[in-house]
Amino acid sequence: MATTLHSLLEQLRETRAWKSVFRRGPALTNRTRSQAVFGNLFLHWMPVKVREKSLAVRASYYLGSISFLLFLALTITGILLMFYYHPAVPQAYRDMKDLRFVVSNGVFLRNAHRLAAQLMVLLVFLHMFHVFYRGGYKPPHEFNWVVGVILLLVTLFLSYTGYLLPWDQLAFWAITVGTNIMSAMPIIGGKLRFTLLGGNLVGENALLRFYVLHVVVLPLIALFFIGVHFWRVQKDGGLTVRSKDDGKE
């Protein structure tokens, strides 16, 4: 049975359509397998070869991968929530209530988005701690550590901008307090707060600005740096794995 499936796949790989899509026939040698990875947009930033020990749970606890999966889950649930949400006063609060009590499966989506967001912040921090204690910031990984710090900040800012969107008391006062902390910055603080809020108060301009940042600007920045981050993991020679994690203690 397995051999039949295998030979079927081999036959499929010989077809003209397969070759047209993937630009090559069956990958029978390591060389053609590498070329298959290099020549694929979605695979080219992944490593061609992975050491077995860096796939062990202990090597990474998959913290970065889980953060990325949560980012994907947040993108999907977030896009679905956008179909029912108006970033306007007072409609935003009503839409949030509708999602919880009226829209079919809305409460599931909203809670999934919220919990995944909180989990992502947690996992990104755990990922950072893990990499730090493994010495994963040491050469040649310095630049990727910096990219990671940028991704941590983007994650926190995504979390913060999303916090305003339900437009309830918690959201209003959290953003009031948070932007007042920002305005304590010397010289530019007040201007920065005014520009971010689009006014002196947390009002409809602030809601719209935070919405645009939350659903367009910050996710694009995150996606860009995630790409760089993954690509650099591969270019810098894979994960930092201690020799004693070589499968045996």
Add this chain to the structure above:
Amino acid sequence: MSDTKQQPPANEPEKGHPSGAGKTRRDFLNEITLGALGVAGLGSVAVTYQFFSPNVLFEPPTAFRAGTPDLYPTNSVSFLQDQQVYIVRTADGFYAVSAVCTHLGCITQWKPEADMIACPCHGSKFHKDGVKIEGPAPRPLPHFSVTLTPDGELLVDKLQTVKSTQVLKA
């Protein structure tokens, strides 16, 4: 940047200018182009910043009428929730104190039983004249100007802060 550079004469070939430190036409054009791009870049940052600063705001007016003076008994502190202002009447007269905490902008509350203004967010405490008792707040609560309109109502302007010694004589 271009004022210190010398342009090679048009008839000079690609080689460096005899007096001008070996600068070629290509160098000159590169510098001019980069300079122009820099100026354009700075300009687009500036106009983008302008774009993000709204010129018209639909925010509540900062000056408001607070009713006639006889609404406020002597030695009273009245919290006007919509305006986030305390109207204080003492034996000397009227003054208006901001109810917005100077720490991080939460709305404070007047506690008559403790004779103080307290912030629920981080525990700052103030006297009713805005002077800080304790807490993380860095400054006292500001006083706003209080005047009397021609038809005898109190007018508070939250854009005009005044010294805490200034009172409207009752």
